[in-house]
């Protein structure tokens with residue numbers, strides 16, 4: 001049994017399969033063709049933080065595969081009344097086939113997974129957001145072909161998205177140019193779980209404009225992630241110069257794409273002219289969450305499928 005708790009849980013070969021499978025699943029969806037590979041299977045979705053895309057993409061995706069979902073939040077389950085995560089895992093995994101969790105610390109999802117009888121998917125933790133990066137890479141490939149050897153500029157917080165980009169770069173052979181304000185740097189130990197770091201997979205820049213130079217993809221995220229709201233005011237000051245604008249996009253490759261996992265704050269981490277401009281692929285990126293996660297759920301439950 002496999003879990004998907006961070007991007008590094010799969011090999012490059014598994015990603016080749018998943019990305020190709022997601023393309024097939026998307027094509028069938030666009031052609032109104034049924035793809036009922038998970039009939040009678042149930043996905044439990046546990047949300048300890050808010051969500052729009054993750055909920056809709058997993059829920060709609062599971063229905064499209066012929067399965068069903070159970071939606072739980074901290075407030076309406078015993079999780080909010082201190083039932084141990086281990087007990088919740090034992091119980092929920094006896095009645096469902098697959099579990100997706102959005103929570104705070106990565107250790108919590110790891111504890112759940114180690115007591116679960118069924119595969120567990122990370123739907124975002126403070127440390128990682130692997131389903132999003134899977135969708136982002138799928139989106140890049142759809143628009144520009146292979147991401148191997150390309151440069152991704154990360155402008156902003158050294159957060160769950162940044163950590164996951166680094167894991168993906170290491171595994172799939174591209175480079176991330178990271179520019180964060182002082183005090184918000186990526187934690188290498190955390191991103192790579194203390195494993196030796198391939199120096200080719202990322203480069204740190206003080207100046208966000210420098211990080212964007214020659215990039216094939218420019219991407220950013222909110223200044224304040226969920227769970228860090230108490231730091232909102234100090235973050236607004238610290239991140240003021242880390243706003244993706246037209247000058248940064250102009251310093252990237254002329255065909256560079258812009259991505260943002262959403263939700264976005266126009267005028268904060270990105271200017272409206274960029275996110276609503278011609279280089280932005282944020283709506284494809286959001287939609288592709290569903291297609292890649294359908295491939296992921298199918299893979300975790302059935303393994304590789306022919307055709």
Ligand code: CP
Pocket residue numbers: 050051052053054055124132261262263
């Ligand atoms: N990008 C993303 O995970 O969005 P939600 O928080 O809306 O799920």
Ligand code: NVA
Pocket residue numbers: 124125126159160161221222224225226261262263
């Ligand atoms: N880094 C953001 C991503 C939201 C999808 C957060 O964790 O809130």
